[in-house]
Amino acid sequence: MIRPKPRRNRTNAPWRPRKIRLDAKGMAELRHEAFARANARCEKIKPDGITCMAPISWWSFQLHHVIKRSQGGSDELDNVLCLCRRCHAAEHPGPLWTGRKFS
Secondary structure (H helix, E strand, O other): OOOOOOOOOOOOOOOOOOOOOOOHHHHHHHHHHHHHHHOOEOOOEOOOOOEOOOEOOOOOOEEEEOOOHHHOOOOOHHHEEEEOHHHHHHHOOOOOOOOOOOO
């Protein structure tokens, strides 16, 4: 008789980074903390070492994960940046969905 292999608990492995996934309320708090840290300025550091410092508002900034969530990044203040739309688009190059239908 073939039995399935028993599953081991991998969450206690010391070499695995800790992942934190926040719910909607937690993400709202994270946005508040990140915006307060940024002091209404874009936090993108360009390749030449200069920070963008473009003014951002509560409604215009975008939260960027330094280590993507899909690659094991956490929802922590140390892993997020407040970016203006232009800098966030530069971080994620490629075609974007615009909602417009092309004929």
